[in-house]
Amino acid sequence: MAEPAAMREIIVQAYAARDQGRLADLMSAYHPDAVFHLAGDKQALAVAGAIEGHANIGAAMENFIATFAFSNRHIISMIFQHDRAAVHSRFDVTFVPKGISFATEVVDLFRFADGKIIELVEFADTAMINKVISG
Numbered sequence: 001m002a003e004p005a006a007m008r009e010i011i012v013q014a015y016a017a018r019d020q021g022r023l024a025d026l027m028s029a030y031h032p033d034a035v036f037h038l039a040g041d042k043q044a045l046a047v048a049g050a051i052e053g054h055a056n057i058g059a060a061m062e063n064f065i066a067t068f069a070f071s072n073r074h075i076i077s078m079i080f081q082h083d084r085a086a087v088h089s090r091f092d093v094t095f096v097p098k099g100i101s102f103a104t105e106v107v108d109l110f111r112f113a114d115g116k117i118i119e120l121v122e123f124a125d126t127a128m129i130n131k132v133i134s135g
Contacts (some may be wrong), residue, residue, distance in 0.1 A: 002112040004080035010117065011087060011110060018061070019070045019091070026065075027058045029118035032092070037058065040126035045133075048126060069094040076105075085110040095132045104128060 011027050017025035032054045036096075040048035051060045072093040087108045094101045104125050111119035 002083045002115070003062050004085075006115065007080055007085045007110070007112055008078060010112070010115070011085060011108075012075075015073055015075075015089070017113045018065070019073055021065050021069070023058065023062050023065060026061055027054065029117050030054055030057055031113055031118040033113075034117055035119045037119070037121045038126070039121055039123045045130045047129075055078065069096055083112045085112070098101055098132070102128060102132065 014026055016025075017029070033052075034054060034057055035050055035052050036057045037050040038045075038048045042049045047060075047064075051057050058071040069092070071092045073089055076088040076090060077086075079089075080084045087110070088105065089108070090103065090105045091104050092101060106125075107123040109119075109121040109123075110117055
């Protein structure tokens with residue numbers, strides 16, 4: 001069973017790395033067999049769905065970092081149970097290609113193995129993401 005303090009530290013460091021565009025530091029938080037899943041309908045938003053494996057997640061995160069800049073993250077709440085954590089956060093997003101900015105909230109569900117993130121399911125405003133990308 002993972003300790004809440006250790007999980008919290010990994011999550012906070014991973015968020016900071018993501019927000020600052022430090023891909024290598026972000027990926028150091030992920031287990032080699034990790035899965036990242038952006039919850040949502042893949043037909044409505046092409047980037048929704050699961051990405052499996054460290055290399056594939058790294059490639060996707062590199063694209064996400066280049067496309068969506070995050071700033072002013074505020075963690076609203078964190079809940080820990082066994083090897084899992086749930087995090088509700090609010091932050092500003094800039095869609096870099098069009099310079100469009102908006103505030104959003106997400107809920108991330110983490111599962112840990114061997115001191116790393118082995119699964120992350122992210123619940124984001126996919127309708128807003130789709131609107132910004134397509135509009």
